[in-house]
Amino acid sequence: MTAAVTTVPDVVPYPDDVVERYLAAGVWGADRLEDLLHHAVARWPERTAVVDGERRWTYAELAAAIERTRGVLAAQGVVPGDAVVLQLPNGADFLAATYALFGLGARPVFALPAHRETELAHLVRGSRARFHLTTVPLAGVGSTALEPAGPEPADVVPAADGGAEDVAFLQLSGGTTGLPKLIPRTHRDYAYSFLRSAELCRVDESTVFLAVLPMSHNFTMSSPGFLAVLSLGGTVVTTTDPSPSAVFDLVARHRVTMVAAVPPLAQLWLDSPAREAADLTSLDVLLVGGARFAQATAERVRPELGCDLQQVYGMAEGLVCYTRREDPYDVVVGSQGRPMSDLDEVRVVDDEDRPLPPGTPGHLLVRGPYTIRGYFAAPGHNAASFTDDGFYRTGDVVRADEAGNLTVVGRGKEQINRGGEKVAPAEVEGLLLVLDAIHDVCVVGVPDDVLGERVEAYVVAHPGRAGELTTPALRRHLRGRVADYKIPERFHLVDHLPGTGVGKVSRRGVAARYFQPADGER
Numbered sequence: 001m002t003a004a005v006t007t008v009p010d011v012v013p014y015p016d017d018v019v020e021r022y023l024a025a026g027v028w029g030a031d032r033l034e035d036l037l038h039h040a041v042a043r044w045p046e047r048t049a050v051v052d053g054e055r056r057w058t059y060a061e062l063a064a065a066i067e068r069t070r071g072v073l074a075a076q077g078v079v080p081g082d083a084v085v086l087q088l089p090n091g092a093d094f095l096a097a098t099y100a101l102f103g104l105g106a107r108p109v110f111a112l113p114a115h116r117e118t119e120l121a122h123l124v125r126g127s128r129a130r131f132h133l134t135t136v137p138l139a140g141v142g143s144t145a146l147e148p149a150g151p152e153p154a155d156v157v158p159a160a161d162g163g164a165e166d167v168a169f170l171q172l173s174g175g176t177t178g179l180p181k182l183i184p185r186t187h188r189d190y191a192y193s194f195l196r197s198a199e200l201c202r203v204d205e206s207t208v209f210l211a212v213l214p215m216s217h218n219f220t221m222s223s224p225g226f227l228a229v230l231s232l233g234g235t236v237v238t239t240t241d242p243s244p245s246a247v248f249d250l251v252a253r254h255r256v257t258m259v260a261a262v263p264p265l266a267q268l269w270l271d272s273p274a275r276e277a278a279d280l281t282s283l284d285v286l287l288v289g290g291a292r293f294a295q296a297t298a299e300r301v302r303p304e305l306g307c308d309l310q311q312v313y314g315m316a317e318g319l320v321c322y323t324r325r326e327d328p329y330d331v332v333v334g335s336q337g338r339p340m341s342d343l344d345e346v347r348v349v350d351d352e353d354r355p356l357p358p359g360t361p362g363h364l365l366v367r368g369p370y371t372i373r374g375y376f377a378a379p380g381h382n383a384a385s386f387t388d389d390g391f392y393r394t395g396d397v398v399r400a401d402e403a404g405n406l407t408v409v410g411r412g413k414e415q416i417n418r419g420g421e422k423v424a425p426a427e428v429e430g431l432l433l434v435l436d437a438i439h440d441v442c443v444v445g446v447p448d449d450v451l452g453e454r455v456e457a458y459v460v461a462h463p464g465r466a467g468e469l470t471t472p473a474l475r476r477h478l479r480g481r482v483a484d485y486k487i488p489e490r491f492h493l494v495d496h497l498p499g500t501g502v503g504k505v506s507r508r509g510v511a512a513r514y515f516q517p518a519d520g521e522r
């Protein structure tokens with residue numbers, strides 16, 4: 001007898017009836033992401049699409065750069081269906097490469113410039129990528145420049161013949177349980193998410209968007225991000241320098257109307273003495289998200305920067321909430337907004353998935369036209385991260401008011417949110433545990449005035465080996481293996497770690513034992 005072989009698809013599809021519903025509602029269109037740009041190129045060829053330092057490209061020039069890059073990639077052997085790990089800093093090249101891959105029908109796998117060996121290996125393995133396209137200098141890893149003297153562009157570039165239902169790219173999740181996972185987003189679900197965002201954030205051809213957070217992050221890409229701006233005829237100004245002086249200079253010089261920031265960055269700009277002299281009169285809206293924005297800081301935006309604030313609570317898995325420009329002031333400064341689509345289904349539930357009344361904090365579950373139904377090729381994880389009826393378990397604890405505005409009050413997931421940068425403790429612990437001298441380790445988030453949380457590690461040495469575990473030695477071990485932002489700011493050597501009673505280290509126990517929370521919210 002032969003056992004029946006069941007293959008689990010890499011991508012969990014939306015159920016057929018749900019697909020019909022989203023198509024009928026008109027939220028899912030037929031355009032792929034590169035089509036949306038091509039429409040803009042046809043309509044506004046002479047408008048400025050991108051400003052990257054001294055480089056300024058019109059839409060027509062951007063289209064030509066994409067075409068060139070497509071040829072280079074095809075000549076390198078990239079074919080439709082390939083996954084290509086893309087790791088580029090903010091800039092015009094990022095856009096050319098991203099759209100070139102879309103146009104080829106290849107899937108960019110968006111790495112952050114900060115990612116190192118562990119994350120990159122994970123991305124390559126998880127996506128089965130054959131290429132890694134980067135200009136980031138990485139020890140021991142060859143790098144490929146985008147416009148090299150190298151191969152001649154291919155004469156015949158295979159065009160993608162796929163549709164809007166295809167997976168457009170993969171993104172790395174921050175990780176809700178354990179290690180980060182890959183997020184497959186389709187052309188049509190993603191297009192809907194940024195075009196709907198554009199409506200709520202009033203993006204049009206007069207928008208000048210400053211991309212200062214990493215462009216490979218979902219926030220910068222789609223909330224409403226450069227994809228919306230370039231689909232609607234606006235201008236994207238790119239920078240890799242988030243310092244107040246650099247940002248203020250770009251805002252003044254290019255008459256920037258929209259900026260997206262994580263809370264520590266917004267605070268840095270607010271606190272900068274350079275603000276007084278800066279000409280920020282063009283700024284229309286500051287979008288803040290990625291981590292909880294303190295109300296006291298939110299209240300400073302309008303008076304001190306002279307622009308509107310929109311809070312953004314989003315996740316690479318899908319759901320994005322915004323405060324609306326016309327919302328009452330207390331909603332804008334005191335909540336993280338409400339879901340952007342009428343078709344978003346959110347539930348706030350207790351530990352047994354039972355619905356809770358408005359006003360009672362609970363776990364947020366979500367399902368909708370731009371929220372994934374599963375991670376890429378990860379059936380095991382999916383069973384834990386999604387309900388049987390397809391709701392994504394966000395891992396966030398929220399409180400909803402009567403109008404549906406959500407306030408993020410905590411977290412049920414094992415993840416550290418370092419000012420918007422997500423760290424899975426298990427990933428860092430695993431890398432530390434390969435050191436022979438370490439007996440046990442626990443990585444925790446510690447309250448931090450600016451970042452919200454910072455990363456610290458509690459380390460138990462094997463008998464007699466504590467001397468080897470100096471902070472410089474531990475940092476040296478991690479550097480190059482993971483993104484710098486995941487490297488604990490402090491290492492504490494302790495005699496033992498508190499247990500949960502089942503032989504597992506309790507992070508809560510570590511937190512309670514070794515440091516005092518800054519406030520009662522944890």
Ligand code: OOB
Pocket residue numbers: 173174218219223288289290291292293311312313314315316317320336394396408411417420422
């Ligand atoms: C954004 O996406 P991710 O995937 O890096 O992180 C998602 C997680 C959320 O589950 C939540 O824990 C946290 O980041 N988060 C916030 C927040 N925005 C995100 N927590 C409190 N307040 C907020 N405003 O971070 C992201 C994706 C799209 C747009 C904006 C942010």
